[in-house]
Amino acid sequence: MSGKKSRRDLLTLGATVGGTLLLGGCDFLATDPSRDDSPGRGTSAGERQTEIEAPTLAQRVKAGDLPPLKERLPDQPRVIQPVERLGTYGGTWRNALIGSDVNSIIGTWKYDPLVMWDRKWENVVPNVAENVEISGGGREYLFTLRRGMKWSDGEPLTADDIMFWYEAVFKNKELTPVISNxxxxGGEPLLAEKVDDYKVRFSFAQPYALFLQQLADWDPIVELLPSHYLKQFHKDHNPEIDALVKKEKLSSWVDLWYLRTDIYNNTELPTHRGWRLTNGLSSGDRVVYDRNPYYFAVDPQGRQLPYIDRITYQIFNQDEVLILRAASGEIDMYHHDPIANPRNRPVLARDAERGGYKLWRMRDTQMNAMGICLNLTHKDPVKRSMYQNKDFRIALSYAINRPEIIKAVYQRQGKPWQTAPRPEVPFYDSDDIGTQYTEYDLDRANEHLDKTGYQERSSGGIRLDPNGNPIAITVLTDVRYFEMADVLQLMKGSWREVGIDLRIENLDTSLYGPRKQTGDYDCTTDIGEYGSKGMILDPRWLFATSGSSFAPLWSNWYEGATPSEEPPEPMKRQMAIYHDEVEGSLDLEARYEGMRKIIEIARDEFWTMGISLPAQSVALVKNNFHNVPKDMWYSTSWPTPGPSNICQYFITEE
Structure with a gap:
């Protein structure tokens, strides 16, 4: 533990924390706006804008339908520095979704937590919270909310809303049956205490150095809930809840709760974000969010944000259609698949001038284009024993022709790589874990398979398991990552060469997730997220934790869920190191050293395998769409593009 763990740090606007809570060599929490994001150009008096709010809102104020701006803003609004220059009001951001995949919404509209990452992914900065006091060496966090801040329906946002989450959701066994690690x-759950109307203190039994980073993640571990609206849908606050459940024709109050807290469909749900939902995901072919008149942020001239009036997410069921619409200039800014897929880049690059857009390179944090996870806790004891055999996994890795896959599927972009930290991570300076067993060598593959004892083969050349059955591995894939099926088709031939029958089960996204949750599968594939700084927050590829699919029962043991199974000793060491030396240490180098130990064990055990470092990711940005940083990270932990402050994006006439 850090020798400074008892030091009290007061983190307020204009003050910065000392060198004990760090990530990547930079301050852990910074609250000076000038340090948050570089000041934008064009803020001189000569360029001063005259309007202080969107014209549509000014008209409503004049008509008496809306209070004046001063009454809608908190006493101390958050000041957002623009990336390029001050923006103009108006316009619709034409965005997109593929089917029911809401990732585009999560990284754009949804990302507006208590504290958030800055644009450089160096500091955690205040957002809804005006400041944070850390004491007890990281055991206590006192959050002060913005006095006078309001929900989108004009009701006050106060400490009661956070306490409502704590009492009604976090402590409710029906809504939170298992408390996340x-x-x-320290073996005790989070404690929350209301200090006054705008202050809440969170306390832990032991120093928790990563708490603020977890709050700034794509799915914050503490929710902001409008208690004044949601109390009517909670059994502890509404004695008539049963009648309401019956009226909605639902089976339980829990179903009613999830229906009313659905941020993608419930247009009545108040929000604190820059736009409010006006057309839900299940209401047609578009999701629509319109300007929130009570948003709490302003630009350096005190003009209320956001600049853009509306965000629309057109729903596409086919990647090809989205690509065609993007190429014709009908998408304003988008960065997910299929835009980011290297296969589509030639088409998009060819039509960029005609479509009036550019493709901007992003700083990728994914460590693999495709991770492969055998189910090490398979319910079939024969398959479990097979998959847990390290020689079996090594053999399968040697039997993957990665150069061929990179050439044929990834447009010659990439490098053979395992599910390992990216080469540039600050806490591991070797590529041995990334390059091990990546050679395409069928002789070595056969040697390792012979070591496992599966030497007998069927008449068709497939190896037999101890029960005399041909060894067949069914691999689940998600249709949204369509190139993974192409990769598996190539692997199918090379695995057959060494006597393994690979079968492909390509599932719709709506089926893929639930199937993974059952734990009833042989093998899964997924994109290799969390390969850079985010690996400290989410080490799912290093050992079995939340989000891992290579050992669901071991993951449940770590998370305290059921059914579960105690992991082997090497993984238990990883889990202990992560808890004590990474999550619990306030010292940066101690955390890095803990990560190195965890990575070394992952290298030796070889739990999972990968194909290639991903190709360069790009974002599509229209020429008249402004204030998007040109060096954005492409990450889930830095929820692209949320920390770039999308409220300061603006659109000009073409």
Whole structure:
């Protein structure tokens, strides 16, 4: 533990924390706006804008339908520095979704937590919270909300809303049957205490150095809930809840709760974000969010944000259609698949001038284009024993022709790589874990398979398991990552060469997730997220934790869920190191050293395998769409593009 763990740090606007809570060599929490994001150009008096709010809102104020701006803003609004220059009001951001995949919404509209990452992914900065006091060496966090801040319906946002989450959701066994490891430390769950109307103190039994980073993640572990609206849908606050459940024709109050807290469909749900939902995901072919008149942020001249009036997410069921619409200039800014897929880049690059857009390179944090996870806790004891055999996994890795896959599927972009930290991560300076067993060598593959004892083969050349059955591995894939099926088709031939029958089960996204949750599968594939700084927050590829699919029962053991199974000793060491030396240490180098130990064990055990470092990711940005940083990270932990402050994006006439 850090020798400074008892030091009290007061983090307020204009003050910065000392060198004990760090990430990547930079301050852990910074609150000076000038340090948050570089000041934008064009803020001189000569360029001063005259309007202080969107014209549509000014008209409503004049008509008496809306209070004046001063009454809608908090006493101390958050000041957002623009990336390029001050923006103009108006316009619709034409965005997109593929089917029911809401990732585009999560990284754009949804990202507006208590504290958030800055644009450089160096500091955690205040957002809804005006400031944070850290004491007890990281055991206590006192959040002060913005006095006078309001929900989108004009009701006050106060400490009661956070306490409502704590009492009604976090402590409710029906809504939170299992407490995440991220919300309990030292064997005791998080404690929350209301200090006054705008202050809440969170306490842990042990120092929790990563708490603020977890709050700034794509799915914050503490929710902001409008208690004044949601109390009517909670059994502890509404004695008539049963009648309401019956009226809605639902089976339980829990179903009613999830229906009313659905941020993608419930247009009545108040929000604190820059836009409010006006057309839900299940209401047609577009999701629509319109300007929130009570948003709490302003630009350096005190003009209320956001600049853009509306965000629309057109729903596409086919990647090809989205690509065609993007190429014709009908998408304003988008960065997910299929835009980011290297296969589509030639088409998009060819039509960029005609479509009036550019493709901007992003700083990728994914460590693999495709991770492969055998189910090490398979319910079939024969398959479990097979998959847990390290020689079996090594053999399968040697039997993957990665150069061929990179050439044929990834447009010659990439490098053979395992599910390992990216080469540039600050806490591991070797590529041995990334390059091991990546050679395409069928002789070595056969040697390792012979070591396992599966030497007998069927008449068709497939190896037989101890029960005399041909060894067949069914691999689940998600249709949204269509190139993974192409990769598996190539692997199918090379695995057959060494006597393994690979079968492909390509599932719709709506089926893929639930199937993974059952744990009833042989093998899964997924994109290799969390390969850079985010690996400290989410080490799912290093050992079995929340989000891992290579050992669901071991993951449940770590998370305290059921059914579960105690992991082997090497993984238990990883889990202990992560808890004590990474999550619990306030010292940066100690955390890095803990990560190195965890990575070394992952290298030796070889739990999972990968194909290639991903190709360069790009974002599509229209020429008249402004204030988007040109060096954005492409990450889930830095929820692209949320920390770039999308409220300061603006659109000009073409």
């Amino acid at each position: 991220w919300l309990q430390f």
